[in-house]
Amino acid sequence: MMHIVGTAGHVDHGKTELIKAMTGVNTDRLPEEKKRGMTIDLGFAHFPGDDGQIIGVIDVPGHERFIRNMVAGAWSLNCALLTVAANEGWMQQSTDHTEVLAAMGIEKIIVVVTKTDLAEKTQIELVTEEAVSRVKEITGLVPEKIAVSAKTGRNIEKLKRLIIEILKSVPVNRRDFPYIYIDRVFTIKGTGTVITGSLAGNTIKKDEELIVLPQNKKIRIRGIQSYYFELEEAEPVSRVALNITGLKKEELKRGNIITSPNSAFTNEKEFISSIKYPEISGSKKAIIKNHSEVEIAAGTDHLPAIVHFIHKSKIARIILNREIPLLYNQPFLIIRHGGNTILANGRVLFKGYMEKTLRAKLPGLFSAIPGKTGDKDLFALQLKLYGYIRRNVGFTAEFPKSDYVPVGSWIFLKTKLKEVEEEIL
Known part of the structure; x- marks a missing residue:
């Protein structure tokens, strides 16, 4: 490890x-x-x-x-x-x-x-x-x-x-896919484009084809170096330097992600998040005003964003000034725009646009979800928001079985299934 x-x-x-x-x-x-x-x-x-x-x-x-x-x-x-x-x-x-x-x-x-x-x-x-x-x-x-x-x-x-x-006591946090936030990009004469970053999630192999986000462009790993050793395969969590083909130095930058085509990262320009202020006694908190411009720092990237609070709760809709790759439950920092003051932090609770009628449900739904969530909480949220989810998204049934019904490759809330059946009939 x-x-x-x-x-x-x-x-x-x-x-x-x-x-x-x-x-x-x-x-x-x-x-x-x-x-x-x-x-x-x-x-x-x-x-x-x-x-x-x-x-x-x-x-x-x-x-x-x-x-x-x-x-x-x-x-x-x-x-x-x-x-x-x-x-x-x-x-x-x-x-x-x-x-x-x-x-x-x-x-x-x-x-x-x-x-x-x-x-x-x-x-x-x-x-x-x-x-x-x-x-x-x-x-x-x-x-x-x-x-x-x-x-x-x-x-x-x-x-x-x-x-x-x-x-020795740190748990293994493996995923079904590898990912690397790029922190450096450079070229070496006779070698080509090289990126460096911390490898997390899963292993990568020499000659493996991966993608770069948000560009959504394919690359191939030509060579792997980690701690000055040439490797055929690299394990997480480790520092790696990858010699890649498929993209030039000018097409890459710090903040881009290298991952597998089947990863859970998606390019988004907005997301729903929790907002948590620092809890320090004796210090004056800088409260984020609704609809204010801030700066988001996530992974090795940072960019301007607008914060829209949902019904005066600690849940907000974050609209970014450009698309970035996001992962459910991904942590981020909120910094004063144009400055260096830490305002708050949060986690990605829902990726992409959500209709206003659904957003209205969020404060009540998220109040029952812990601050640091797991995949089962995402499935619970999706099930309660939409009334159904696909079974093949990794659903783990940890809710009362009296609340939902499996139907083929889908799982329905009983109330939603009843609505669907009535519409069909």
Whole structure:
């Protein structure tokens, strides 16, 4: 089983130095990053786990101006290392990055108190205690904790052991299809077009034909590289570089998805979603006004959108300024348009246009569905909205059997079936 971990935390709280101490890799690759001593875009490294499997590491930027890049790095994480500098303590971006982790559904978080060589023992303990408390408040999770120093090497190996042990308890989240959000596209002389991203969902193989969304264009995998190894097949969740044929560099960009033709992703310009505001005591919430323009960050993409609330509920119709590939239950972040303030987060509850009469039913239907939904909730929603669904969409009968009736390749609510029978007769 493959895994990816990533850093989070305020600017200059030692994320890049921590990864270098863990892996020997300086993830600041851009000239501007090296000049400014600050991570701007995503950086990548890795280290070996117990079973010979490689653990990928993503370094994300800490500055508020690059919060969109934080989302681009966080969507695929199995575990997050939330860094808090011992000499500075909890800061604004500590809060923002923890909100992103909560929004992306990251359930394994380690509070890593860094730069302990610059603080006394009492200060380190106070910073650790506050950080753990803040993470609990924002995410509802109880994080692991450890104090380290990249400069002296204190507890670096212990942290790696902790990561390995935590990842053993991470459940396998496999799907019937693979998918990769593109984060980089470039060309190599003599090789051609190369894309990089985090592979999730399922395996991919050399010479396999996939599609790129939203372009809906076919590509073929000419070569696979993962952590500097040439592979015939790559497993999720892992960092991959794919040499592809079928599309040129100019036809691809960050935010595109590579997936299989039978995937559950569909190109949509609007969707129905939940809206959840950050729950932080003592802070003033920025409420999203109805019909206001915001920015949506999902996967490695971000774009303007309009939020239309449905009957003053926490359910909204989101209209995007262009089509993007969407997946049911996909998490996303809502950012102030033209700024960097995190306003809220949500999950895709229904893809595409929905008639106004059906939208009116949604607040009541969604009130019975948990915040983090599964496929069975989608089937329940579709059944209750339309009165029928196809059996071959993966329907799992976890509702009272007295409510529905299987008819051939369809499943009907009893009330809907009665209506249909009366119309026929």
